[in-house]
Amino acid sequence: MDLCPVQTGNKEKRNDSEDDDNKIPDTVLFMDRISQLPDHLNHKILSFLRGKHVARTSVLSKTWNRIWLTFPVFELRINYDHYIESSVPDPDSYIRYPEEFLFLVDKSLQRRFQQNLDVSVFSLLISFPKFEPLATYMDRWVGVALERNVTKLVLEVYTDPVIWYRVPQTVLSSKSLTILKLYNCRLDNNCVINLSQLRKLSLTHVCLLDQDMFSNLEFKFPLIEDLVIKNCKGMNRNLWLSPGLCPLKNIELSSNKEIRNIEIAATNLQSFLCLGWRPRVISFVGCVALEKLTLVVARITDETFEDIISKLPSLEVLQVISCEYLNRIRISSQKLKELNLQYCDHLSFFEIDTPNLLKIQLRFLDRVRFSLTQHTLHLLKVDVIIRLGNDDLDWFSQLKILLMKSSQSQNFKIAAHDDVQKMLMVHERLSEFQPSLLHGLTDALGQIVISISSKSFEDFILEAFWWEVKNISLIWSRENPKQVLFDIMKMRNEAIIKLGHFEIEDSQKAEDQNPQEIEDNMHPAWKFVLNSHSTALYQTSTYRIRKKLISEASTSGITGN
Numbered sequence: 001m002d003l004c005p006v007q008t009g010n011k012e013k014r015n016d017s018e019d020d021d022n023k024i025p026d027t028v029l030f031m032d033r034i035s036q037l038p039d040h041l042n043h044k045i046l047s048f049l050r051g052k053h054v055a056r057t058s059v060l061s062k063t064w065n066r067i068w069l070t071f072p073v074f075e076l077r078i079n080y081d082h083y084i085e086s087s088v089p090d091p092d093s094y095i096r097y098p099e100e101f102l103f104l105v106d107k108s109l110q111r112r113f114q115q116n117l118d119v120s121v122f123s124l125l126i127s128f129p130k131f132e133p134l135a136t137y138m139d140r141w142v143g144v145a146l147e148r149n150v151t152k153l154v155l156e157v158y159t160d161p162v163i164w165y166r167v168p169q170t171v172l173s174s175k176s177l178t179i180l181k182l183y184n185c186r187l188d189n190n191c192v193i194n195l196s197q198l199r200k201l202s203l204t205h206v207c208l209l210d211q212d213m214f215s216n217l218e219f220k221f222p223l224i225e226d227l228v229i230k231n232c233k234g235m236n237r238n239l240w241l242s243p244g245l246c247p248l249k250n251i252e253l254s255s256n257k258e259i260r261n262i263e264i265a266a267t268n269l270q271s272f273l274c275l276g277w278r279p280r281v282i283s284f285v286g287c288v289a290l291e292k293l294t295l296v297v298a299r300i301t302d303e304t305f306e307d308i309i310s311k312l313p314s315l316e317v318l319q320v321i322s323c324e325y326l327n328r329i330r331i332s333s334q335k336l337k338e339l340n341l342q343y344c345d346h347l348s349f350f351e352i353d354t355p356n357l358l359k360i361q362l363r364f365l366d367r368v369r370f371s372l373t374q375h376t377l378h379l380l381k382v383d384v385i386i387r388l389g390n391d392d393l394d395w396f397s398q399l400k401i402l403l404m405k406s407s408q409s410q411n412f413k414i415a416a417h418d419d420v421q422k423m424l425m426v427h428e429r430l431s432e433f434q435p436s437l438l439h440g441l442t443d444a445l446g447q448i449v450i451s452i453s454s455k456s457f458e459d460f461i462l463e464a465f466w467w468e469v470k471n472i473s474l475i476w477s478r479e480n481p482k483q484v485l486f487d488i489m490k491m492r493n494e495a496i497i498k499l500g501h502f503e504i505e506d507s508q509k510a511e512d513q514n515p516q517e518i519e520d521n522m523h524p525a526w527k528f529v530l531n532s533h534s535t536a537l538y539q540t541s542t543y544r545i546r547k548k549l550i551s552e553a554s555t556s557g558i559t560g561n
Contacts, residue, residue, distance in 0.1 A: 072118055072119050073120055074112065074121060074123065074145070075123045076109075076123065076125065077125045078125070079126075080098060080101055080127060080129060102128070106137055118149055119150045120150065120151050121151070122142070122152070122154070124138070124141065124154065124155055125156040127158040127159075128158070128159060130159070131163040131165075134159065135165060135166070138165060139168055142155070142168060142171060146174055150174075152180075153179070153180050155167070155182055156182075156184065157185060158184060165184065166186045169192065173192060173193070173194045173195070174195060178199045180202070181202040183206075184205045186206070186209065187206065187209065187210065187213060188209050188210070189209040191210070193220040195220065196222060196223070197223060198223060198224055199223055199224065199226065199247075201224060201228070203228065203229050203230065204231060205230070206233070207233045207234055208232055208234035208235060211234060212236065214235075214236065215240070217244075218242060221245075222247075224245065225250065226250045226251075227248065227250070227251050229252070229254070230253075230256070231254065231257075232256055235256050236258070237260045237261065238259075238263070239263070241264045243266070243267055246268055248269055251269065252272075253273065253279075254275040254276060256278065259278055260278060261280070261283075262274070262279050263284075263285065264283070264287060265284075267286050267287065267288065267289065268289050270289055270290060271291065271292040271293075271294075272284075272287075272290060275296040275297060276296075279298060279300075280299050281300075284311050284312060287311070288314060290314060290315060292316065293312065293315060293317070293318050293319070294319040294321075295319070296321045296322060296323075297321070297322045297324075298323050300325060302326060302328055302329050305323075309332065313334075314335060315335060315336055316337045316338065317340075318333070319340040320342070320344065321342045322342070322344065324344060324345050326346065327346055327347060328348060328349045330350065330351045331354065332351075332353040333354050334355065334356065335356060336354040337356060339352065339357060339360050339362075341361070342361070342362070342363040342364070344364075347368055348369065349368070350371075351370065351371045352373065354373070354375070355373065357378065358378055359380060359381040361383040361384070363384075363385045364386050366387060367392060368386065372402045374405070377405055377406060379403070379408065380454070381408075382453060383453050384452040386449070387447050387448070387450075388438070388449075389447045390442040393435055396450065400430065400435055403430065410431065411454050412430040412431070412452060413428060413430060413457060413460050414433045414451065414452050415451040415453075415460065416441075416449070416450055416451075416529075417448065418446075418449075419468075420446070421522075422469055422470035423471050423472075423473070423523070424467065424471070424472045424473070425473045425529065426460065426461055426464065426473070426475065426476075428457060428476035428538065432533070432538060433533070434533070437529050437533070438529065441525045441528075443525070444523065444524075444525040451464065457476065461474075465545075470544065471522065471542060471543065471544055472543050472545060473542040473543075474540070474541045474542075474543075475530070475534070475538050475540050476538060476539070477539070485541075530542070
C-alpha cells in the first residue's frame with residue numbers, strides 16, 4: 001500500500017540547522033492513496049492477488065471493506081475438516097454440526113452477492129463430509145452467480161464417500177460463460193448442452209452418463225478454443241473431433257482409460273497433448289496448423305507415429321515420452337525446431353532429419369542408437385543423456401562431430417558417470433573431449449552414462465548431482481574450482497533439505513581428510529581418462545562427495561586436491 005506523507009495545518013518555523021530542515025513536521029499524516037482510486041482500478045489491483053490475500057484487505061478500513069464486497073471475483077477454497085481442526089472449542093463459537101458450517105459460508109456469500117450486480121469469476125473448491133446439504137447450497141450459489149452473468153465458473157468438489165456433484169442444467173445452457181472447469185462432477189444423460197460463448201472447457205474426474213456428449217461439439221461449443229479432458233468416466237471408445245470445430249486451438253487428453261481411437265480434423269488446431277496407455281490409434285486429418293505435439297505413455301506403433309508426423313507440415317515442437325511400443329522410427333520435418341524424446345525403453349534406433357532444429361533433448365536409460373542429419377548448424381540448445389557400451393564409442397565419436405558443427409558448440413559441455421565407481425567427470429568443453437579414450441573405461445566398468453548439455457557449467461553440475469556420486473572430477477579453465485563447487489553444492493543442499501533427503505557439508509568441516517586418498521582409490525581407467533584430458537589450459541580437480549541422511553543429525557562433506 002502506498003502511504004504518502006501529506007502535510008496539514010500551518011508550517012512550523014524553519015530552523016537554521018540542517019537537521020531541523022530535514023525534520024518531518026509533527027503535523028504530517030500518512031494517507032492511503034490507493035484507496036482513493038476508482039473502484040474498477042482497485043478491483044484490477046486485487047485481481048493480481050490470491051483469494052485469501054484479497055479477503056484480508058477487507059479489514060484494513062471501511063473503504064477497503066466496501067472495495068472487497070464489490071469485487072466481482074469470488075475465489076473460495078473451503079475445507080471443513082481443516083476448519084474444525086483449527087477451531088477452538090468455544091461453547092459460543094464452536095460449530096456442532098456440519099450444516100452450521102455451510103450456513104456460515106452461505107451467509108458470507110450472500111452478503112457479497114448483494115453488493116455485486118455482476119460476477120466475473122466464481123471459483124469454488126470445497127471439501128465437505130456430507131453430500132446432500134452441500135449439493136443444495138452449491139445449486140443456490142451457482143444459480144446466483146449465473147444470474148449475475150458469471151463468465152468463468154470453476155467447481156471442484158470433494159466428499160466422503162465420493163459422490164459426483166450433478167452440474168445444473170442452467171450451467172450447461174449459460175449465455176455468459178466463456179470458461180468452465182469441472183472437477184469431480186457429473187453430467188447427466190438427459191442434459192442439453194448449448195454453451196454458445198464458451199472458449200475454454202476443462203473436465204477432470206468427471207462422470208459422463210451420456211457417451212455421446214462429445215459428438216457434434218461444433219453445435220454445443222461453437223466457439224471452443226481450449227479443450228481439456230482428464231481421467232473422465234463414461235467416455236466413448238472413439239473420439240472424433242470434426243472439421244466444424246474451426247476455433248479449436250488446444251487439446252489435452254489425459255488418462256482417459258475408455259478412449260481407444262482418436263481422430264482429429266480440427267483445421268486450426270495448434271497444440272495436442274495425449275497422456276495415457278489406452279489410445280492405440282491417433283489420426284490427424286487436415287490439421288495443417290498444428291505446431292506442438294506431445295505424446296506421453298501412448299500405445300502407438302512405429303507406423304502410426306510416422307504417419308502422424310507426415311501429416312503435420314507445420315509441426316515445430318515434438319515431445320515423445322515413455323512410449324514403449326516404439327522400436328525404430330524416423331522423424332522428418334522441415335519446420336521442427338524443438339525435439340524432446342525421453343524414456344522410450346524399447347526404442348533401439350531413430351533417425352532425425354530436421355534441418356531447422358534449434359533444441360534437442362534426449363534421455364535414455366538403456367542403450368539406443370540414433371542418427372542426426374548433417375544439418376546441425378542452427379542447433380542452439382542440447383540436453384542429451386545416453387548410456388554407452390564399448391561398441392557404441394565409434395558411433396558416439398560421429399555424434400560429437402555433428403554436434404561440433406553447431407554455431408553454439410563452444411557452449412556444449414560433457415559429463416561421464418559410471419554405476420560401479422560412482423565417479424562423475426565433467427568437462428567444460430565438449431570440443432576438447434576425446435571419446436576414444438573411453439574404451440578402457442567401458443572395458444573395465446561396463447556401460448557408462450554420457451550427458452551433453454548447453455546449460456551453464458553451474459547448472460550442469462547441479463543437475464549431475466542427482467546421480468549417485470562419490471567422486472567428482474572437474475576439467476575446466478577457471479580459477480578456484482573448489483569454491484565454485486561448494487557454492488553449487490550449497491544450492492543443491494537447500495533444494496534437498498526442502499525434499500527432506502540429505503545435505504552436503506561445508507568444505508571447512510572436511511579439511512582433515514587426506515586428498516591423496518581420492519587418487520589412490522580411483523580406478524586406473526578413470527585415472528587414464530583424467531590425465532589424458534589435463535592440459536595447460538584445462539586443469540583437473542577431483543573431489544570426494546560424502547552424504548548422510550538429515551535424520552542421522554550429521555552432515556557430509558567434500559575433500560579435494
